[in-house]
Amino acid sequence: MKILETISNLAGKYFAFLVIGVALIAFFIPAPFIGLGAYITILLGVVMFGMGLTLKPVDFKLVLSKPIPVIIGVAAQFVLMPLVAFMLAYLMNLPAELAAGLVLLGSVPGGTASNVMVYLAKGNLALSVAMTSLSTMLAPILTPLILLALAGQWLPVDPVAMFLSIVQVIIVPITLGVLLRRIFPATVEKSATVVPLISVLAIIIIVSAVVAANVESITTSGLLIFSAVMIHNLLGLFLGYTAAVLMRLDESKRRAISIEVGMQNSGLGVALATAHFGPLAALPNVIAAVWHNISGPILATFWSKKQVTEGKSIKETKSVSKQAQ
Numbered sequence: 001m002k003i004l005e006t007i008s009n010l011a012g013k014y015f016a017f018l019v020i021g022v023a024l025i026a027f028f029i030p031a032p033f034i035g036l037g038a039y040i041t042i043l044l045g046v047v048m049f050g051m052g053l054t055l056k057p058v059d060f061k062l063v064l065s066k067p068i069p070v071i072i073g074v075a076a077q078f079v080l081m082p083l084v085a086f087m088l089a090y091l092m093n094l095p096a097e098l099a100a101g102l103v104l105l106g107s108v109p110g111g112t113a114s115n116v117m118v119y120l121a122k123g124n125l126a127l128s129v130a131m132t133s134l135s136t137m138l139a140p141i142l143t144p145l146i147l148l149a150l151a152g153q154w155l156p157v158d159p160v161a162m163f164l165s166i167v168q169v170i171i172v173p174i175t176l177g178v179l180l181r182r183i184f185p186a187t188v189e190k191s192a193t194v195v196p197l198i199s200v201l202a203i204i205i206i207v208s209a210v211v212a213a214n215v216e217s218i219t220t221s222g223l224l225i226f227s228a229v230m231i232h233n234l235l236g237l238f239l240g241y242t243a244a245v246l247m248r249l250d251e252s253k254r255r256a257i258s259i260e261v262g263m264q265n266s267g268l269g270v271a272l273a274t275a276h277f278g279p280l281a282a283l284p285n286v287i288a289a290v291w292h293n294i295s296g297p298i299l300a301t302f303w304s305k306k307q308v309t310e311g312k313s314i315k316e317t318k319s320v321s322k323q324a325q
Contacts, residue, residue, distance in 0.1 A: 026211040030211070030215050032212075033209055034213060036205055036212075040209060041169050041274075043203075043205055043267075044268060044271045045169050048170050051177065052175065052177020053188050053195055054181075055177070068247075069253050072257065073257040073260050076240055077131070078138070080236065081264065082146045082150055083106075085103045085150075086106070095221070097154070097155065097277060097281040098228075100151040102284045103151040104147060105229070107142070108268045108269045109136045111263050114262075115128050117263065118256045118300075122303060122304055122308050123256035124253045127252075127257070131257070132260065139170060140170070143272075144159035144160075144162040165271070206270055207270075207289050210270055210274070210286040213279040214283050221283075232288075233263070233295055237258050237259065237299060238258075240258040244258065255303055262292075262295070269285030
């Protein structure tokens, strides 16, 4: 178990490099990876099951006890990110499938990697986990409806079929993971260190499958769509932070909301795009799986060097300052 724990920690630490490396191999030698596309939905279910194993009742407590920051963050995620994706798709004149894929990326919930980035950035981890959990639970309803409204002009969207897909690949596996943790808490706790390794392997296989299936498209449109994904992510990080500033939240919450809004569940985007739109529409989400794991650690490293005062709002901070004077 110690060896697996060490491997799991290394896989998590060098995740971005592993994704980039596998993506390059799949691009230059696609043949061995083509058949893996059939397992994308199952692999994402494995990742979500792992997320369920890590969730505890306390993760949802914040939604009820201090709902305002969570609601602000989730609202920013499901309003700002789809609209930014829609705007970029229009301004950059993306082909129909790529445009729909970019809007899909903006419409999926937060990714589990965002929680790690918030922790490293000295952000409010409880808020981050609460946002990820709530946005994931809302995804079966909101993601299909947002896509129907914004991406329906490019490709036909079946909201009912998409709802069922999200329930199958996200809600069911997460629920099973939560139940398993509740029934066998000691066993799950012992195996918790291996879960990140399984998730990393699953995401790497998903990335390799989609890259291998889109070699020609990457060659012709790679730079264009990479630029769109990068701008989308950077605007999300900026707008998430700005929304938290406007709501006068403290610095730790600003960091959490910024990262949560900027980083999406690209694995879900890949699965939905492959099942409902086609392999080309999955490309923005694959690129996001790589780019988010580059921009996230860079921002987390920058913020980790700057101290924050946990749990104090701007008003409280000003009050303390006046008393000190």
